[in-house]
Amino acid sequence: MADIALCDQGTMATINAPELDHAYVYNALRKIELMKHVRKQPLPRRELPRREEGLTSTMCSSQDKARKPSYWDHLSYKHTLFSRIEEAEAKLSDEIDVHIKPYAALRCYAICDDMQCKLPREIREMIYDSLIVDRLVSIDEEDFKPIKELEATRPLLSNCKYLLDPAFADPATKYEVLEFWYKSCTFHFESEGFVNKLVEQDFWDLQLPVYDLVKKIAVQVWYPEVLRKTEARYYNNRAIALKELECLFALKPRTHITLILPTEKSRAIWDYTDEDIQLLVSFYSEVFPLAERLIDSGYRLSVEVDPALSFDVTKAELSDEFWVQMISKKVLEEKDNEQEQEDSEQEEEDNE
16 A cells, blocks of 8 residues: 645645556447447347347237347337446446545646646647537526535536546636636527526636627527417417516627527428428517627527528518528538438448
8 A cells, every 4th residue: 555645725635545556447438439439339139139138128928038049128128238338437437536636646746837827728628628628518597506505506517527526727727717618619509498597697706707708599489389379378478588588788789699499399491391481480580680789789689490401691682582492502502411411321222
């Protein structure tokens, strides 16, 4: 056993840690990577055991046992196998952390300190850029609870779980990482009520100037249920939702705002007829006054009708005619692409 002295906020603590064997750690990390690789691979159907091997229900008739495994048997076996791999991977990762953390903390802290002293901010941000795992951040109510509360959550920042650990990163590096995160991510809201909270409260309780940092947000305007409804109560629901979007003016001018407009839940927009598109745009036109005010106030505005149909909007384009033309053109392009793909697949089958 080896004694290791750790410095933490001016205090010294001596802990006992097993001797770190380089070969052991190297092989263990390799095993974790192999597990991750295996989990991503499709499982060959021939590896599927039959029912009598016990991975599916034993309460079945002899006729059921004799049959070939079904597609659902295959999925059940695959889920069971991958669950075991994930459990083994997590257990091994935790074991390695026990060995690595005492050694890594001081070294990582020293690297962060060197970065602050020797690298310009532009280079440091290139490093931070490689750490951010997801640039589209979904926000919900639990994200705004005090960070010490049991129910509180925070958006996933990085796969490196020690990135914000004070034993691994100095305060200046931690502050810069979070500044870069706010500036580089798009914050997605399904409820308009959280927009005000975003600019008023720092998720990480570091009093970061969130108002000045946030550059991009995306807001769900309506839910699909309010479309194709001409009754007064549905019109009122849409009007109330638009009124709640006044909170967008709490954002700093020049922020890029994306308004997410719904289509019907039951079918894709690519199946719409010309009449369907015209009716859809008649609902969307209720957003035009708000959109015009946002543009006049200096915000960059985009609209997303479908993940494959997103476009920037100017004042000159806030008209029913332009939107019908834009959506119809995209629908025709998608249908042409789909037909080309079908023709290509048919040609490959004919050649075989």
